[in-house]
Amino acid sequence: MPELTPFLTKDDIDKKVAEIARKISSDYQGRELVLIGILKGAFIFMSDLVRHLTVPVQVDFIRAASYGSETSSSGTITITKEIETDVKNKHVLIIEDIIDTGLTIGYLIDHLKSFGPKSVRVCALLDKKERRSTNVSVDYVCYTVENGFLVGYGLDYAENYRNLPGIYHLKL
Numbered sequence: 001m002p003e004l005t006p007f008l009t010k011d012d013i014d015k016k017v018a019e020i021a022r023k024i025s026s027d028y029q030g031r032e033l034v035l036i037g038i039l040k041g042a043f044i045f046m047s048d049l050v051r052h053l054t055v056p057v058q059v060d061f062i063r064a065a066s067y068g069s070e071t072s073s074s075g076t077i078t079i080t081k082e083i084e085t086d087v088k089n090k091h092v093l094i095i096e097d098i099i100d101t102g103l104t105i106g107y108l109i110d111h112l113k114s115f116g117p118k119s120v121r122v123c124a125l126l127d128k129k130e131r132r133s134t135n136v137s138v139d140y141v142c143y144t145v146e147n148g149f150l151v152g153y154g155l156d157y158a159e160n161y162r163n164l165p166g167i168y169h170l171k172l
């Protein structure tokens with residue numbers, strides 16, 4: 001049976017999410033902002049974050065997957081759900097649960113830029129630099145994390161554990 005070790009509690013995360021939302025609200029005052037959540041992992045982070053924002057936003061999702069039932073990236077990003085919002089001349093903020101190798105976010109930044117937005121920035125709950133293989137800049141980060149595979153608060157291993165309120169290290 002996989003072993004779960006507590007890493008971040010729901011209370012820790014709630015405080016950080018509120019703090020990052022204050023920063024985003026201040027930076028985007030008076031601008032037309034579209035948040036794009038990357039499914040599935042970002043669904044919980046995105047839903048908590050939007051409720052702390054004090055600026056008007058539109059919300060959309062894109063689905064990209066590359067991990068499947070492994071703990072390492074397949075290296076192939078597949079978009080299985082496209083955005084539905086016209087982001088031309090709008091400010092786009094991509095919402096990610098975790099940036100690991102950086103392959104997913106690198107691919108999606110280029111993809112979203114092709115729609116002609118005014119700007120594209122990235123907000124990630126977790127920034128794990130251990131396995132980074134591409135040079136991506138992350139504009140808003142809640143936690144920089146060291147290593148190990150994390151689950152809970154939206155993050156999965158083989159589609160399990162997304163519903164855990166906190167975040168845990170997974171030992172297989």
Ligand SMILES: O=P(O)(O)OC[C@H]1O[C@H](OP(=O)(O)OP(=O)(O)O)[C@H](O)[C@@H]1O
Binds near residue numbers: 038099101102103104
């Ligand atoms: O930086 P990377 O190495 O590309 O890893 C990060 C991506 O991997 C996970 O998605 P996954 O492919 O597991 O899909 P999911 O969100 O549906 O779990 C995670 O949610 C990120 O989108």
Ligand code: HPA
Binds near residue numbers: 151
């Ligand atoms: O640590 C992780 N946990 C869950 N999904 C992931 N996708 C990339 N890294 C991770």
Ligand SMILES: [Mg+2]
Binds near residue numbers: 041067155157
């Ligand atoms: Mg996953």
